[in-house]
Amino acid sequence: MPGQIKLLLVDDEEAYVNVLANRLRRRNMDVTKAYSGSEGIQALRAQDFDVAVLDLKMEDMDGIEVLKIFKKMEPRLKVIMLTGHGSAQAAREGLALGASGYLTKPCELEDLVDMIRKTASKEV
Amino acid sequence: MRGSLKELGVYYRNLTRNMVLLITFVSITPMILVSGLILFQFHTSFQEKVHAHLTTLVKKHKQNIDTFLKERLADIRQLARTFTFEELSNESFLQDRLATLQDEFGPVFVDLGVVNARGLQVAYAGPFKLGMALYSTADWFQRAMKSNAFISDVFLGLRGLPHFIVAVRENWRGDPWILRATIDFVAFNNLVEHIRIGETGFAFILNRNGEFQTKPFQEIVPGKGPYLELLRSDNSAGERPVSIGRMTGEAGVKNIFVASPLKEGDWLLVYQQKVSDAFSDFERSLRVTMVVLLLGLIAIVTTAFLLSRRMVGRIAKADREKHMMNEQVVETGKLASVGELAAGIAHEINNPVAIMVEEAGWIEDLLEEEDFKDGANLKEFRRALNQIRTQGKRCKEITHKLLSFARKTDERVQEFRIDEAIQEIVALSAQRAKYSNVTVKLNLSEDLPNVRLSQAELQQVLLNLINNALDAMEKQGGSLEISSREEEGILMIEVADNGPGIPAANLGRIFDPFFTTKPVGKGTGLGLSICYGIVKKLGGDIEVASTVGVGTTFRIKIPLEMIKAQGSLNGKGE
Known part of the structure; x- marks a missing residue:
């Protein structure tokens, strides 16, 4: 589909990834789900994405670490971070590492969609 | 808590009381001991001083009086030995002798009389008409005949006035005769009456029967009290020339007395003074000391009270602050652990809440599909989903608050x-x-x-x-x-x-x-x-x-x- 945003969703909360993927797909996005940091890295290796939505708190890998790897693998990839409240520190660290923005969980879907669309349309 | 506050009040009150008592006791005890000791020493030495002074006084006067009496006796004896019975029996001659004596000694000698062995006054020179008076039964005559010199007690005698007699016995041609002289009572009395110290100190002379030989300044009842005893005891030996004692007079007035025998124990010279008068200087110092002591006492008690109250106030304040600080430290610790717990729960809850909200959103998304558009309960579905989203937001707010509260x-x-x-x-x-x-x-x-x-x-x-x-x-x-x-x-x-x-x-x-x-x-x-x-x-x-x-x-x-x-x-x- 032309104009469709290719999105990679990385979060170890499977239920959250699933429901979010369903909703984003309805909003005209090509969503690939990854249930862990390593799955995300594999997915990125397999294909290109416009935007990645990355949870900063995952069981297998720290989101910041995943962000670093993403940026190394694909410097043009735009990353939006999802953080828990009180993790503003980590989010700022992520921004310094090249992330495009962050949202605190739980977030309004419309905010997320807005941020994804704006980020995708921006040229780096 | 209220009960313990009441207990604390009692505790602080007791503390204050104990401190007041302790400070007062510690301060007052040495003060009273030292004051008492000094007062006692002072009293003792003052008493010694007073006694010594009075003793000297009485001794001096005793000597004066004794000397006076001896001299008068010597005067008469001189007269009796210088002239014969015959010469002196001549009344005009005797008158001359009296004039000479009065010339020499003033009006001490009132009269002169020559009395023969039978007690008949054969010659008399003086202001009274006592010529040919018969003294054979008079006490003084009988006693004068027994010794060769005699000084009588004061008595009224034939003339009805207080006087006393100085008599010497001489022999003329084997018969004893007596030359007697009357000593002016006023002149003699002056010797004693002039002993006056302070307001109440006065002297008098008593004879063995406790009769006044002088006119006392104050009416006293001799024979009572210690005088009788002193009169009875024979002091003529001079073992105790001066005795000092105390007696309680009428109305409980305490007197100090100093007594000394006169006339070889026949008479007693007594000096009497109220104790309060004799020791007036001491009592004045005692009063001043007492006032100072009392003021000191008041000052000490006041200081002790104020000091204790202030100190206990500080202690109470320190206790309160300590108590409060303890409470607050516990409070702070409690808050910290509650905070950590809350942070853990908030983190755990965030994900499920996010999923629930998103699932509700998903249902909302699906309701947009044609199949459901005409569903009868569509409106109700939407309302319910909206509610889920609203409540999800509330959960989010709660967890955010908890986290910001607990954030380290x-x-x-x-x-x-x-x-x-x-x-x-x-x-x-x-x-x-x-x-x-x-x-x-x-x-x-x-x-x-x-x-x-x-x-x-x-x-x-x-x-x-x-x-x-x-x-x-x-x-x-x-x-x-x-x-x-x-x-x-x-x-x-x-x-x-x-x-x-x-x-x-x-x-x-x-x-x-x-x-x-x-x-x-x-x-x-x-x-x-x-x-x-x-x-x-x-x-x-x-x-x-x-x-x-x-x-x-x-x-x-x-x-x-x-x-x-x-x-x-x-x-x-x-």
Whole structure:
């Protein structure tokens, strides 16, 4: 589909990834789900994405670490971070590492969609 | 608690009482002992002095009187030996002799008489008409005949006036005869009457029968008291020339007396004085001492009382503060552990809440499909889903509050923008401000350089100040203005409210740890002292200006050179 945003969703909360993927797909996005940091890295290796939505708190890998790897693998990839409240520190660290923005969980879907669309349309 | 407060009251009262007693006892005991000792010594020596003085006095007068009597006797004897019975029997001759004597000694000799062995006064010279008087039965005559010299007691005699007789016995042609002279009572009396000391001291002479030989200054009842005893005991031997004693007279008046035998124990010279008079000097010093002692006593008791009360007051205050501090330390500890627990729960709850909200959203998405468009309960579905989303948001707010409450201060130094840090913290408090009906105004300079310090710490300072302001304005609402600017190289952040203000009395203590005006359990009294500590650590200062009824402004001043970042920040990335 032309104009469709290719999105990679990385979060170890499977239920959250699933429901979010369903909703984003309805909003005209090509969503690939990854249930862990390593799955995300594999997915990125397999294909290109416009935007990645990355949870900063995952069981297998720290989101910041995943962000670093993403940026190394694909410097043009735009990353939006999802953080828990009180993790503003980590989010700022992520921004310094090249992330495009962050949202605190739980977030309004419309905010997320807005941020994804704006980020995708921006040229780096 | 109330019971223990009552117990504490009793405890402090007892403490005060014990301290008062102890201080009083310790101070008064030596004072009284020393005073008593000195008084006793003084009394003893004073008494000795008085006694010595009186003894000397009496002794001197005793000698005077004895000498007087002996001299009169010697005068008469001289006369009797110089002239014969015959010569003296001539009344005109005797008159001449009396005149000579009176010339020489004044009116001491009243008259002269020559009495023969049968007691007949054969010649008389003097103012009375006693010629040819018969003295054979007179006591003095009988006694004079037995010894060769005799001095009688004072008696009224034939003339009916008090007088006494000095008589000598001589022999003429084998028959004894007597030359007698009457001694003027007034002249003799003067010898004794002149002994007067103080107001009540006076002297008199008693004979063996306890009869007055002189006119006493005061009426006393001789024979009673110690005089009789002294009169009866034979002091003629002179073992005790002077005796001193005390007696209680009429109406309980205490008297001191000094007695000395006269006329070889026939008479007793007595000097008597009221003790209170004799010791008036001592009693005056005693009174002065007592007054001083009493004043000292009052001063000591007053001081002890005031001192103890003040000290116990301090102890009570210290106890209260210690008690409060203990409570607050426990409180702080409790808060910290509750905070950690809350943070854990909040984190765990966030994900399920996010999933529920998203699932509800998903259902909403699906309801958009044609299949459901005409469903009878579509409206109700939408309402229910909306409710789920609303309640999900509430959960989020709750967890966010819990997390911000429990957040530990991150001391890591990093580079950030002041205005953004302030905005972030204001956003955190926005909900509370809304509940408290407080409008928040921001007046942030965007030209401030980036800073390098612990953002979390700075935010904690601001959060504490904002929370305090919101607490203060909770009841009436108000406005809160937060501004930041640079002034001569100093970063200024002001948090100003128009709340009730801080009373001047508290203004100096608000940065003290554990100082709080909030009700027990509401404030730890740590907020502002933490702020103070953080700002000081950054090399800055925190000031407060407050007017009751107008509002309070906290001003944080940090020299920018202490915290300025070297480079510039990359921005937020948008």
